[in-house]
Amino acid sequence: MTMPSDAVLPPPVPSQGAAAWIDIRQAAYRNGFHKGLHQPVIHDGWYLLRSATTPFQVHVAAYGEVGPWVLSFSEPRIDTTILPGTEYTGPMPGQSGREVTSLAELGEALSRIYHFATVELPPSAYQEFLDATLAMPETTEAERVAIVRTAQGIFRQHLDRYWNQACAITGLQDRGLLRASHIKPWAASSDYEKVDVHNGLLLSALWDAAFDQGLISFSDEGGLLVSPKLSQRAIDVLTYGRTITVPMTDGHAPYLRDHRSRHGFGDDHD
Structure with missing residues (x-):
């Protein structure tokens, strides 16, 4: 599924097959978000990714079993332009969104977000909440x-x-x-x-x-x-x-x- 970089994707619908979740789960596990991956937690089409080392949360939506994928999170201290992919401005559970077109980009984005949440930034009140x-x-x-x-x-x-x-x-x-x-x-x-x-x-x-x-x-x-x-x-x-x-x-x-x-x-x- 290919879309122009400036297109606004429709509200996400999780894939009915297992492949989309398997790919997201693997990317999450390899990049710090490995809490509760035995069972997907889905809110309005978004998979919730959590970590055992930080309360920081990321939501990921899959637009099919081969992407693209959208990440959404709430942390304005993270400059989304340093993440791979392009800005996403459609409906989402967080304040910021990023669209990626490959599993490599998905993993890199999760890795950078995890690094910021655990190393670069002091815990926020929202993470404490x-x-x-x-x-x-x-x-x-x-x-x-x-x-x-x-x-x-x-x-x-x-x-x-x-x-x-x-x-x-x-x-x-x-x-x-x-x-x-x-x-x-x-x-x-x-x-x-x-x-x-x-x-x-x-x-x-x-x-x-x-x-x-x-x-x-x-x-x-x-x-x-x-x-x-x-x-x-x-x-x-x-x-x-x-x-x-x-x-x-x-x-x-x-x-x-x-x-x-x-x-x-x-x-x-x-």
């Missing part, structure tokens, strides 16, 4: 709540560490007054984004309330933006007349743009 919830059932409401609480706990731990257990604006360290605030709302975030430390600010309660209501936001560089809905008295109380700048990184930028867009701050603050 996957590890903590892998065996947790989610058939009842109580079980789903348990998974949500696990995610929120991991998010708070990583946010505390990132911001040195202090308000990103005031430096306040009284834990009872600090809130782990999502920049992009929880309900609108993917599983990766829900626990991504760059999708959060550790803020004291008053600043958190202003940010959550969209009365303030920040530029990509961390400069304070104030909504006209906020009174001058409130501005004075919050800032004491100081210029407020929060140390942001490139990782925060897409979340900040989402926040500004949701609350009407426009696009002239990048």
Whole structure:
């Protein structure tokens, strides 16, 4: 099955024969993803590949017994352009996708991803979440709540560490007054984004309330933006007349743009 490199493949359908899974299983086993290969785990046409040495997960879809194949994973720190194949932008379970046309390319892609996950990159909050919830059932409401609480706990731990257990604006360290605030709302975030430390600010309660209501936001560089809905008295109380700048990184930028867009701050603050 040959397609132009810029074509968007349709949603994957796993091959009905055993050959497709055998090839994927062999590529996975040889390149670090050898956990649970005795029985394929398939979600909406994607084979789930796992490792015993890292919670990192990769999904692979086969478009026939001789390919092409598509890999999908959630880790923006991995530059997909260093992987063999071409970019895949169709429907997929992860945030990033790569299409390969040979088993050699499939194995090489898995090998590079495994190397990054185990050697190059420190474990992410998302990997920690996957590890903590892998065996947790989610058939009842109580079980789903348990998974949500696990995610929120991991998010708070990583946010505390990132911001040195202090308000990103005031430096306040009284834990009872600090809130782990999502920049992009929880309900609108993917599983990766829900626990991504760059999708959060550790803020004291008053600043958190202003940010959550969209009365303030920040530029990509961390400069304070104030909504006209906020009174001058409130501005004075919050800032004491100081210029407020929060140390942001490139990782925060897409979340900040989402926040500004949701609350009407426009696009002239990048």
